[in-house]
Amino acid sequence: MVRPAAGPQMSRRSFFGMLGGMAGLACVAGLGLTGCDDGSAATAEAVDYNSMSLDDLIAQAKEEGTVNSVGMPDTWANWVQTWEDLNTEYGLEHADQDMSSAEEIAMFKEEGADGTKDIGDVGQQWGPTAEEEGVTLKYKTSYWDEIPDWAKDDDGDWVVGYYGTMSIISNDDQVPNAPTTIEELLDGDYKVSIGDITAAAAAQHAVLAIAYAMGGSLDDMQPAYDFIQKLAEDDRLDVADVSVARLESGEVAVGLNWDYNSLNYRAQILESNPSASFTVSIPQDGSVQSGYCTIINSNAPHPAAACLAREYILSDEGQINLARGYATPIRDSVVLPDDVKALRLPDEQYGDQVQSIDYDKWTDVTNELITWYQENIIPILG
Numbered sequence: 001m002v003r004p005a006a007g008p009q010m011s012r013r014s015f016f017g018m019l020g021g022m023a024g025l026a027c028v029a030g031l032g033l034t035g036c037d038d039g040s041a042a043t044a045e046a047v048d049y050n051s052m053s054l055d056d057l058i059a060q061a062k063e064e065g066t067v068n069s070v071g072m073p074d075t076w077a078n079w080v081q082t083w084e085d086l087n088t089e090y091g092l093e094h095a096d097q098d099m100s101s102a103e104e105i106a107m108f109k110e111e112g113a114d115g116t117k118d119i120g121d122v123g124q125q126w127g128p129t130a131e132e133e134g135v136t137l138k139y140k141t142s143y144w145d146e147i148p149d150w151a152k153d154d155d156g157d158w159v160v161g162y163y164g165t166m167s168i169i170s171n172d173d174q175v176p177n178a179p180t181t182i183e184e185l186l187d188g189d190y191k192v193s194i195g196d197i198t199a200a201a202a203a204q205h206a207v208l209a210i211a212y213a214m215g216g217s218l219d220d221m222q223p224a225y226d227f228i229q230k231l232a233e234d235d236r237l238d239v240a241d242v243s244v245a246r247l248e249s250g251e252v253a254v255g256l257n258w259d260y261n262s263l264n265y266r267a268q269i270l271e272s273n274p275s276a277s278f279t280v281s282i283p284q285d286g287s288v289q290s291g292y293c294t295i296i297n298s299n300a301p302h303p304a305a306a307c308l309a310r311e312y313i314l315s316d317e318g319q320i321n322l323a324r325g326y327a328t329p330i331r332d333s334v335v336l337p338d339d340v341k342a343l344r345l346p347d348e349q350y351g352d353q354v355q356s357i358d359y360d361k362w363t364d365v366t367n368e369l370i371t372w373y374q375e376n377i378i379p380i381l382g
Contacts, residue, residue, distance in 0.1 A: 049139045049307045050156065057311070058090060060304035066093045067305040070107060070120040073098045077162060077260065077292075078325030082309075082318055089312075092305055101126040108135035108297045115299030118306035123201055124151075125359040127158030127293040137296040139307040143314040146331045150356055151291060161313045162327035163291030164258035165354055166209040167345075169242070169266065169280045174253040178279035182213035182227075182286060185254065192231055193238040193246070193255035197373045200241065204366050205288055205357075206256035212355050213286030218365055225372060232380040239381070244268050247278070258290075259345060260326035267326075267343075282349040289354050291330065 049057065061067075067086065073096050074080035083094040099107070101122035108115065108130070122130060130136050131153060140156035151160035168185075170178045179185055185192050195203030207224045214223035231237040240246065242255035244265040255262075262280040269276050294313060296306045312318045319329035323340045336344075 047303065049137070049303065052304075054142065054311070057304055057308055061092065061302070061308040062090055064302040064305045065091060066095075066302050067119065067309050068117045068302065069094065069096045069309075070104045070117045071099055071101065072096050072119070072121045076121075076325070077327045078321050081321040081324065082313060085317060085321070086309060086312055090305075090308065092308075104295070105130045105133055105135060108295075108299070109133050111299065113299050115297050115301060117297055118300040118302045119297065119309055120295050121161070121292050122158075122295055124160055124163070124291040124293055124357075125362050127153060127160075127295065128359070130295045131157040135295070135298055137298045137300060137303060137306070139296055139310055141307075141311045141314050143311075143331060146333055147314070148330070151293070151330050158293040158295050159310070159314070160291035160293045160330050161310075162319075162322040162329055163289050164260045164327060165282055165289045165350060166206055166256060166287045167259040167262045167280055167282050168254065169247065169252075169257060169262040169278055170254040171247065171250065171252065172277035172279055174250070178281065179254060180281045180284055182210055182283045186227065186230065188236075188254065190253035191236050191238040193240065193242045193252045194228075195241050195257075196239055197228075197377075198370050202242075202257055202261070203239070204369060205258075205290055207369060208357070208365070209256065209283065209287045211286075212288065212353070213283055218358055218361055221365065221369065221372075225376070228373075228377060229380070232377050237377070237381070248273070248276070260328070263326040263343065263345070280345065282345060282354065284349075284351070284353060287354045288357055289328075290357055292327075 052060075072079045074083065079096075086092040087094065097117070104120040104122055105126060107117060108120070111117075136157040138156040141159070144152070144156070147159055151163075153159065168179055168182070172178060175188065175190055179188070194206050197203045197207060207221070207228065208218065210227050211217060211221050211224035214227055216223035228237065238252070242252055242257045242261075246252045247255070247265055248269045259280065259282065266278045266280055269278065294310050296303070296310060300306045313322070314331065316334050319331050319334040320336060320340060323329050323336055324343065326343060
């Protein structure tokens with residue numbers, strides 16, 4: 001089984017990090033990407049791939065023979081199996097360049113009509129940004145009606161393929177009574193690892209989960225602020241990455257991370273150290289879920305292959321591939337094989353305490369969170 005490595009996941013989770021060193025990214029201001037287009041990029045010839053039969057789409061994709069992705073490396077969410085399947089079934093060669101969501105959109109925009117990439121995988125909050133920047137090709141796939149409304153754009157500019165839920169992972173040797181709620185974390189004597197709140201999307205979503213668990217919401221983050229401040233004042237706040245390496249070395253006693261990362265990290269550690277023991281659970285007093293969505297480059301050099309890749313990602317086989325990478329498939333009608341079910345947490349852990357996120361509000365909330373953290377927590381941490 002292919003399991004994600006820590007490096008690529010660091011790239012994928014970053015909101016603002018890793019933006020340097022790539023031409024054109026100086027144009028990225030905050031969450032927006034406006035002002036980069038100098039008008040030289042021509043619009044690709046309009047083709048309605050939604051009106052094309054699947055047989056014709058497959059035929060054109062086979063002629064193109066290649067699909068180039070960004071932010072979809074072999075080691076993330078078991079993408080490798082999907083790329084291998086597309087090669088076996090349709091003869092598509094594949095190459096990926098890993099990068100953050102902002103970088104993906106900036107590349108599509110900067111390259112314009114000379115696009116070199118076909119499809120990308122971006123955090124759910126970035127789908128509308130890609131659409132607004134005019135870098136997306138519309139394609140809904142034959143599974144469109146099975147995708148929840150919150151997980152897709154009306155016209156097919158973006159669609160969530162899988163999602164994760166914020167979880168608690170704890171080292172049983174260091175914390176014998178594994179916490180199952182966020183409120184319990186306040187009563188421990190161990191450090192709580194959240195990650196870099198100024199840069200990492202996972203850390204920012206963890207703070208939102210804390211808000212819900214402590215009685216707050218997207219509109220009231222104060223309970224989370226109080227929680228974080230208490231941990232910091234008690235010298236119990238760890239803002240380094242909740243990585244597999246740090247978990248394995250014992251640097252992290254308890255951490256907050258997406259369930260697909262926590263489960264994957266635990267599996268990786270057990271492979272090399274079968275005597276290790278970690279508990280992963282969805283906090284029962286409050287959590288959040290968030291997805292990743294595919295965007296197809298409006299100037300894709302292999303547009304049919306990109307559309308076929310999205311089609312396959314949302315198929316039963318593609319969804320099962322993602323589940324083998326510990327992600328939750330967006331199509332709940334997909335029947336997972338028993339060996340894949342065994343990789344996952346029990347369904348009953350994902351109850352009404354798990355909240356979806358209004359991403360129309362999220363950008364402002366994260367900006368306020370970062371400002372608050374810089375002004376109030378960094379001075380405490382020194």
